[in-house]
Amino acid sequence: MPETEIAIDQAIIGNSAAIHEVRCFLKFAAATNASVLITGPSGCGKEIIANTLHAVSPRADQAFVAVNSGAIPKDLVEAEFFGHEKGSFTGADNQRRGHFERADGGTLFLDEIGEMTSAMQVRLLRILEDGKVRRVGGAEDIAVDVRMIAATHQCLETRIGKGEFREDLFYRLCVLPLRVPALNQRRDDIEPLIRHFLCNKDGSQSFTRFTREAMLYLQDHDWPGNVRELRNVVMRAKIIYPDDLIGAEQIAKLMHHGHHPGAISAKIEPFPAAAGKAELATMRGDSLEDALPPAFSLKEHLLQEERRLLSMALAQADGVVAAAARLVQLERTTFVEKMKRHNLVRKEALAA
Numbered sequence: 001m002p003e004t005e006i007a008i009d010q011a012i013i014g015n016s017a018a019i020h021e022v023r024c025f026l027k028f029a030a031a032t033n034a035s036v037l038i039t040g041p042s043g044c045g046k047e048i049i050a051n052t053l054h055a056v057s058p059r060a061d062q063a064f065v066a067v068n069s070g071a072i073p074k075d076l077v078e079a080e081f082f083g084h085e086k087g088s089f090t091g092a093d094n095q096r097r098g099h100f101e102r103a104d105g106g107t108l109f110l111d112e113i114g115e116m117t118s119a120m121q122v123r124l125l126r127i128l129e130d131g132k133v134r135r136v137g138g139a140e141d142i143a144v145d146v147r148m149i150a151a152t153h154q155c156l157e158t159r160i161g162k163g164e165f166r167e168d169l170f171y172r173l174c175v176l177p178l179r180v181p182a183l184n185q186r187r188d189d190i191e192p193l194i195r196h197f198l199c200n201k202d203g204s205q206s207f208t209r210f211t212r213e214a215m216l217y218l219q220d221h222d223w224p225g226n227v228r229e230l231r232n233v234v235m236r237a238k239i240i241y242p243d244d245l246i247g248a249e250q251i252a253k254l255m256h257h258g259h260h261p262g263a264i265s266a267k268i269e270p271f272p273a274a275a276g277k278a279e280l281a282t283m284r285g286d287s288l289e290d291a292l293p294p295a296f297s298l299k300e301h302l303l304q305e306e307r308r309l310l311s312m313a314l315a316q317a318d319g320v321v322a323a324a325a326r327l328v329q330l331e332r333t334t335f336v337e338k339m340k341r342h343n344l345v346r347k348e349a350l351a352a
């Protein structure tokens, strides 16, 4: 099998027809320079697909620059994308290259492209047409050679219909479209993905195993957070049950309500890698009690629970605030306010 195929098969796991199509798409698209638009719900694998496409393309030894288009504050967008000259605005103490220049010769992955402001859509279209950028405060155009991969969970055609997304930009970005279905539409992928996530970084198999019933339970779940949610459940199982054969009941506890309210909800990281035995026991639900503890405060409990769920959403969304906010159906700004109130920071609590 050629190297490209091996690399794709090793990176993109799954047995469904949809994932077979994704792998075929990558083999074909890697040999071209055409812009790719990947659509699909949050956590379904858009970024890993973009990354793999770059890794097997002739641009692999150049940069892969991934940018979340929705996460950049409006007043910094231009400087972030195009760079800036020293002194071009307050705080611009040095000259800085923007995302396009950093991706020169390589690939620029624009995630959440649907979140891009209309002003940025115009600028992006211009760059895609003439292949040049100008730094903020700069006097000359700089030629860039960038392969574009864009991604979104939104239906851009609907947004075009509402006048919120430029049709001309859509056609520029969508030379090769790729649709990735939600995980619950491709259940044949669940088992191979579980086996993949059970493997340790060095390729060895972890001692955590699932019974057939646990597997069936996982197969049946709806996976609203898609592959990211599945990965996090397996990682959590590896941490909490490091040497065990896990049954359906334990999985159910782990996924839904295996926490003693007072104890675990006080933690910032829901699944600490270095948790002690007592904490793990609590997380397993070993010491669940039916009675309220003495001096129980509902207000305090609800605050702690909110904090736990926010940090869980952040972990599940790999620290991407916009995605975490969507998981708990909050506006991004509200989510950020709550993060501040709870003193939470964006970090990947589940680093594998």
Ligand SMILES: Nc1ncnc2c1ncn2[C@@H]1O[C@H](COP(=O)(O)OP(=O)(O)OP(=O)(O)O)[C@@H](O)[C@H]1O
Pocket: 011, 012, 013, 014, 019, 040, 041, 042, 043, 044, 045, 046, 047, 048, 049, 111, 153, 196, 227, 228, 231, 320, 323
């Ligand atoms: N088919 C797959 N094989 C192996 N790992 C996968 C697959 N699909 C997704 N993953 C893993 O699941 C997690 C989420 O995937 P990814 O970040 O690519 O999703 P996404 O669609 O870009 O999410 P978002 O829209 O929220 O940015 C990552 O850890 C990724 O490596």
